[in-house]
């Protein structure tokens with residue numbers, strides 16, 4: 001069992017996530033979530049549930065600090081109003097916070113969201129604990145709507161969307177690479193986890209998701225939001241566990257995605 005240090009990243013993360021090899025032309029993509037034993041990530045109606053204990057939550061903040069960006073879907077932004085910071089790590093380490101990225105095709109981002117209001121109200125924290133939120137929307141969103149959110153302080157990036165109105169997962173490496181980012185940690189929610197896990201390959205045919213890090217909490221949620229939405233559990237990729245760590249009450253699994261389905 002490991003109790004993560006508050007001054008050093010857990011060794012198994014550095015060992016099993018080859019983030020040092022990431023480049024802007026091939027950004028490293030990690031998909032991560034915390035789940036209950038009955039595979040739920042939130043309660044009924046998307047109510048946020050604290051699944052991770054202090055030890056695995058600290059690990060998550062280390063994982064955040066190791067990536068250039070954290071990406072979530074707009075529903076998670078609206079439901080959880082997260083901060084996406086690394087505030088559990090000591091400020092004396094002067095770690096650069098990860099860039100918040102929101103997948104928000106229709107630009108539903110509320111200007112009252114904490115990641116934006118804190119950016120606006122704490123100018124002295126800019127570049128230290130806070131980075132400007134970047135919102136990725138459809139290029140079909142009217143320019144006036146994009147400009148209006150930019151006037152509120154966010155940066156809006158317009159991209160092509162697919163027929164479902166999603167930002168195509170296989171486009172993400174190119175999108176983030178052009179933004180100068182070498183690694184992205186995708187934190188959810190359910191719809192985003194599902195589309196990224198289902199999309200096996202990048203444009204160049206290599207695996208899309210390089211690492212999967214799952215915290216399993218010993219609890220049952222019952223009805224609630226699944227790791228993937230109902231009916232989307234077919235065609236998920238086979239995973240290979242490369243490391244398992246007990247952290248406090250939780251188990252943390254580090255996996256890679258197998259390129260081929262095993263017989």
Ligand SMILES: NC(=O)C1=CN([C@@H]2O[C@H](COP(=O)(O)OP(=O)(O)OC[C@H]3O[C@@H](n4cnc5c(N)ncnc54)[C@H](O)[C@@H]3O)[C@@H](O)[C@H]2O)C=CC1
Pocket residue numbers: 032033034035040041042043045046047048049051072073074075076077079080103104105106165166167168169187188189190191192193195196225
């Ligand atoms: N336990 C955990 O680790 C986490 C739990 N959550 C929970 O997840 C729930 C929200 O999940 P969802 O409702 O599924 O929403 P979501 O957070 O996955 O956002 C989905 C929305 O993102 C946009 N989007 C753009 N590109 C997309 C793409 N490629 N794939 C999918 N969506 C794309 C669409 O507008 C879509 O409606 C919340 O209840 C939150 O608490 C969220 C993150 C982590």
Ligand SMILES: Nc1nc(O)c(N)c(N[C@@H]2O[C@H](COP(=O)(O)O)[C@@H](O)[C@H]2O)n1
Pocket residue numbers: 033034048049050051052056057060072076080081082083084085187188215
């Ligand atoms: N690792 C982890 N454990 C849990 O128990 C969780 N509920 C989550 N949720 C994710 O963390 C976001 C909140 O982050 P902040 O505390 O505001 O920094 C939430 O939006 C989910 O993405 N994660």
